[in-house]
Amino acid sequence: DTVLRLVLSPAEFIDSDHPAVRAKAESVAGAVADPVGKARALYRVVRDEIRYDPYIDYTDKETYRASSVLEKGHGYCVGKASLYAALCRASGIPARLGLADVKNHLATPRLLEAVGTDLFAYHGYVEIMPGDIATGRWVKVTPTFNESLCRKLGVPPLEFSGDSDALLQPFDASGRAFMSYVVQHGTFFDVPAKFLVAEMSRLYPKLCRPGGLRGNMEDESRGAGGH
Numbered sequence: 001d002t003v004l005r006l007v008l009s010p011a012e013f014i015d016s017d018h019p020a021v022r023a024k025a026e027s028v029a030g031a032v033a034d035p036v037g038k039a040r041a042l043y044r045v046v047r048d049e050i051r052y053d054p055y056i057d058y059t060d061k062e063t064y065r066a067s068s069v070l071e072k073g074h075g076y077c078v079g080k081a082s083l084y085a086a087l088c089r090a091s092g093i094p095a096r097l098g099l100a101d102v103k104n105h106l107a108t109p110r111l112l113e114a115v116g117t118d119l120f121a122y123h124g125y126v127e128i129m130p131g132d133i134a135t136g137r138w139v140k141v142t143p144t145f146n147e148s149l150c151r152k153l154g155v156p157p158l159e160f161s162g163d164s165d166a167l168l169q170p171f172d173a174s175g176r177a178f179m180s181y182v183v184q185h186g187t188f189f190d191v192p193a194k195f196l197v198a199e200m201s202r203l204y205p206k207l208c209r210p211g212g213l214r215g216n217m218e219d220e221s222r223g224a225g226g227h
Helices: 002-006 019-029 035-049 066-072 077-090 109-115 147-153 193-203
Strands: 095-104 119-128 139-141 179-188
Touching: 019 035, 019 066, 019 077, 035 077, 035 139, 035 147, 066 077, 077 095, 077 119, 119 179, 119 193
Parallel strands: none
Antiparallel strands: 095 119, 095 179, 119 139
16 A cells, blocks of 8 residues: 555654654664554653653754654654654554644643744644554654643643554543643644744744743643643
8 A cells, every 4th residue: 555655754854754753763662563562662662752842943853853852852743753663663563644734722821932822833742653554544643742741730641552542632630631632733743944944933923933032831831730
């Protein structure tokens, strides 16, 4: 199937053929026999070893490249999704990028001020096919928020079984609204980086500064719940 071959292939930003990406995939999931187990192990690594950072440089295309996110050890939702998709492809699991607009009900005051709204456009997630390819069943997963940040925001870390949807948590640990998906923009073979650079700069001029903004969301998140 041509479509499946495509979503198993390396791309410019989902660079699953990069030596560091291939080495990481092998070290994390090489010894795991089944694709569902591989998907679960790779998810945990991207979720927790790559710190969620909304203050990165959105004008820099390396922000969207899987191998660069792996090297830096931090990234925002699209960069982390790019890395997860690359690791899955490197492990023989079909993967593609999804983009959606989401409402974040528990953003920190500083992030809300920088963005100017609680509607975050072009949130990145991943669709993978870990099961029998003959079924054609895609599973949605969001490796965005690392466990330590979730604990500080009062939200249970998002767990992923490897074979059922795991999108961002709708509620926090206290039952308050946390994230909701508003608009779906479809799925992509590669990160549309030029488009995202232009759109993020247009929508969020205060957030999108060359060089990025300084800050660590985990430091801001103490007591930020409920905003």
